[in-house]
Amino acid sequence: MKKGIAASRGYAIGKVVLNEKEEAVVVERKIENAAEEKNRLQAAVSLSREQITKIMAKAEAEMGADKAAVFESHIMLLDDPEFVGAIEASIEGAMINAEKALKDTVDMYMGIFESMEDEYMKERAADVKDVGNRILNNLLGIATEAVEVSGNDAVIVAHDLTPSDTAGLDKSKVVAFLTDIGGRTSHSAIMARTLEIPAIVGLGDITVSVKNGDTVIVDGCEGIVIINPSDAQIEEYKAKKVKFEKEKEELKKLIEVKTTTKAGKRIEVVGNIGKPEDVHKVIENGGEGVGLFRTEFLYMDRDNMPTEEEQFEAYKYVAEKLEGKPVVIRTLDIGGDKKLPYLPMPEEMNPFLGYRAIRLCLDRKDIFKIQLRALLRASAFGNIKIMFPMISSVEEFLEAKKLLNECKEELKAEGKAYNDNLETGIMVEIPAAAVIADEFAKHVDFFSIGTNDLIQYTIAADRMNEKISYLYNPMHPAVLKLIKMTIEAAHNAGKWCGMCGEMAGDEEAIPTLVEYGLDEFSMSAS
Ligand code: PEP
Ligand code: MG
Numbered sequence: 184m185k186k187g188i189a190a191s192r193g194y195a196i197g198k199v200v201l202n203e204k205e206e207a208v209v210v211e212r213k214i215e216n217a218a219e220e221k222n223r224l225q226a227a228v229s230l231s232r233e234q235i236t237k238i239m240a241k242a243e244a245e246m247g248a249d250k251a252a253v254f255e256s257h258i259m260l261l262d263d264p265e266f267v268g269a270i271e272a273s274i275e276g277a278m279i280n281a282e283k284a285l286k287d288t289v290d291m292y293m294g295i296f297e298s299m300e301d302e303y304m305k306e307r308a309a310d311v312k313d314v315g316n317r318i319l320n321n322l323l324g325i326a327t328e329a330v331e332v333s334g335n336d337a338v339i340v341a342h343d344l345t346p347s348d349t350a351g352l353d354k355s356k357v358v359a360f361l362t363d364i365g366g367r368t369s370h371s372a373i374m375a376r377t378l379e380i381p382a383i384v385g386l387g388d389i390t391v392s393v394k395n396g397d398t399v400i401v402d403g404c405e406g407i408v409i410i411n412p413s414d415a416q417i418e419e420y421k422a423k424k425v426k427f428e429k430e431k432e433e434l435k436k437l438i439e440v441k442t443t444t445k446a447g448k449r450i451e452v453v454g455n456i457g458k459p460e461d462v463h464k465v466i467e468n469g470g471e472g473v474g475l476f477r478t479e480f481l482y483m484d485r486d487n488m489p490t491e492e493e494q495f496e497a498y499k500y501v502a503e504k505l506e507g508k509p510v511v512i513r514t515l516d517i518g519g520d521k522k523l524p525y526l527p528m529p530e531e532m533n534p535f536l537g538y539r540a541i542r543l544c545l546d547r548k549d550i551f552k553i554q555l556r557a558l559l560r561a562s563a564f565g566n567i568k569i570m571f572p573m574i575s576s577v578e579e580f581l582e583a584k585k586l587l588n589e590c591k592e593e594l595k596a597e598g599k600a601y602n603d604n605l606e607t608g609i610m611v612e613i614p615a616a617a618v619i620a621d622e623f624a625k626h627v628d629f630f631s632i633g634t635n636d637l638i639q640y641t642i643a644a645d646r647m648n649e650k651i652s653y654l655y656n657p658m659h660p661a662v663l664k665l666i667k668m669t670i671e672a673a674h675n676a677g678k679w680c681g682m683c684g685e686m687a688g689d690e691e692a693i694p695t696l697v698e699y700g701l702d703e704f705s706m707s708a709s
Contacts, residue, residue: 190375
C-alpha cells in the first residue's frame with residue numbers, strides 16, 4: 184500500500200500503464216556563468232543516478248540480475264568522467280546551456296557507437312540515448328509524456344502529468360491516474376476533478392513501485408493505492424465504489440435547489456471549465472454560470488496558436504449554452520506549470536514567479552489582442568465578463584484595459600458587434616493585489632480570488648510540491664485575512680467578489696467564506 188495526496192475523489196480498480204517519456208526539445212542558449220551551469224548538470228546527473236539505482240533494484244528483484252544489468256551500464260556511463268567531462272567542456276568552451284552541451288555530447292557518443300561493426304556495441308547507442316534523455320528531463324524538470332492506452336481500465340502511472348496530458352486522457356479507457364510528484368492544486372489534479380477521474384498525486388516513487396499490467400486499487404478519497412490487491416480487497420473496494428456512486432446520485436436531487444443561507448442570502452454557485460465542452464457538466468450539475476474559463480487549454484494540445492475565429496467560436500459556444508447566465512473568461516494564463524509546445528519560453532529558476540499570464544500577454548500584445556478581439560466579439564452572444572490573471576499592480580490592469588479599448592475601436596471600425604458594457608475584473612491571486620484591493624476596487628467591476636496561487640504566494644509554499652503540502656493550508660490566518668480584506672474592499676466600492684480557486688469548493692472553508700460575504704463560489708463541476 185502507498186499513501187499520497189488525494190487529488191480527485193472516487194474509486195477505481197485497474198491495470199497499470201506506465202507513462203513513457205518523449206524526447207524533449209533542446210534549444211541553445213548563451214550563458215554567462217559556466218560554474219552555475221555545471222552545477223545544474225551535476226545535480227541532474229546525481230538525480231539520474233538515484234533514479235536508475237532504484238529502477239535497477241526493482242528490476243533485479245522482479246526480473247533477475249541479467250535483466251537489471253542494462254541499468255548497470257547506464258550508471259557506468261553516468262560515472263564515466265570522460266562522458267560528463269565532455270559535456271562540461273562543451274559548456275565552458277562554447278558558453279552554452281547544459282541541455283545543448285548534453286545533446287551535442289550524446290549525439291557524438293551515439294555516432295561513435297552506431298558506426299561500430301560489433302552488434303553489441305551498436306546497441307549501446309540506445310543506452311546513451313536513454314541516459315541522455317533522463318539527464319535532459321531532469322535538467323528541464325519537465326515531463327513530456329505521451330499517454331498511450333489500450334484496454335479500458337488503465338491506471339496511468341507517471342512521474343508527473345502535464346495539464347494537457349491530463350486534459351487529453353480518454354475517459355473511456357483511463358479509470359485513474361497516479362503520479363510521483365504534485366499537489367492538490369497542481370493543474371493536472373484540477374483537470375482530474377474536472378474529468379471526474381480518481382487521482383492521487385505526490386506518491387513519491389510510484390513509477391518505480393509498479394510495473395505495466397499490475398492490478399491496483401486507487402482510493403482517490405483517502406489517497407491510498409493498493410498494489411496487486413487480494414480478492415477480498417477487490418471486493419471491499421468494489422462495494423465502496425458502488426456506495427460512492429449512490430451518494431453522488433443522492434446529491435443530484437439538490438441540483439435544482441437555489442443556494443441560500445439560513446438568513447436568506449442568495450449565493451451564486453458557478454463552475455470552472457477548461458474546454459468549451461466542459462460547460463455541459465456545469466449545466467448538468469446545476470451551475471448558475473461559469474466563474475472561471477481557463478482559456479489556456481484552448482491553446483494546448485495543438486502546434487499553433489488558435490486563431491481569432493477559433494477562439495470566437497469557443498467563447499460564443501459557452502456564452503450561448505449558458506443563455507445569459509454569467510461566463511467569466513480568464514485571459515491566457517500560460518507559464519508556471521502550463522507550457523505551449525509552439526511558444527518557446529525562457530528557462531526560468533522560478534516559473535511560478537516568472538514570465539506568466541498577464542506579464543507574458545502585456546509583453547506579447549500580438550498574441551493578447553487576438554484573444555481580446557475574440558472575447559469582445561463573443562460578448563455579443565451572451566453574458567461574458569473578462570478577467571485578467573496574475574495582476575499585481577493597478578498599472579497592469581489599466582494597460583490591459585487600454586488594449587481592450589483599442590480592440591473595441593478596431594471592431595467598431597470594422598462594423599463588428601460586441602457588448603460595450605461588458606464587465607472586466609481581476610483575479611486576486613498575488614498577495615500584493617489583496618493588500619491594495621481597495622485601490623483596485625476603484626477601477627475593476629469585480630474580483631475573483633484565485634486561492635490556488637494566493638495560498639502558495641502568501642505562505643511561500645509551492646502548490647506543486649508534495650514535500651511541503653502540509654504548509655499549504657487554505658485556513659492559514661494570513662490567507663483568511665487577505666480574503667476578508669479583498670471581499671470588504673469590493674463591497675465598500677459596490678463591486679462583487681467571487682472565488683475561483685479550489686478553496687471555493689472546500690467544505691471546510693465554505694462557512695467562513697459565506698460569513699465573510701463572498702458573493703460567488705466557482706468550483707469544478709463535480
Ligand atoms: C488560482 O490560482 O486560484 C486559479 C484559479 O488559477 P490557476 O489554478 O489556473 O492558477
Ligand atoms: Mg492562478
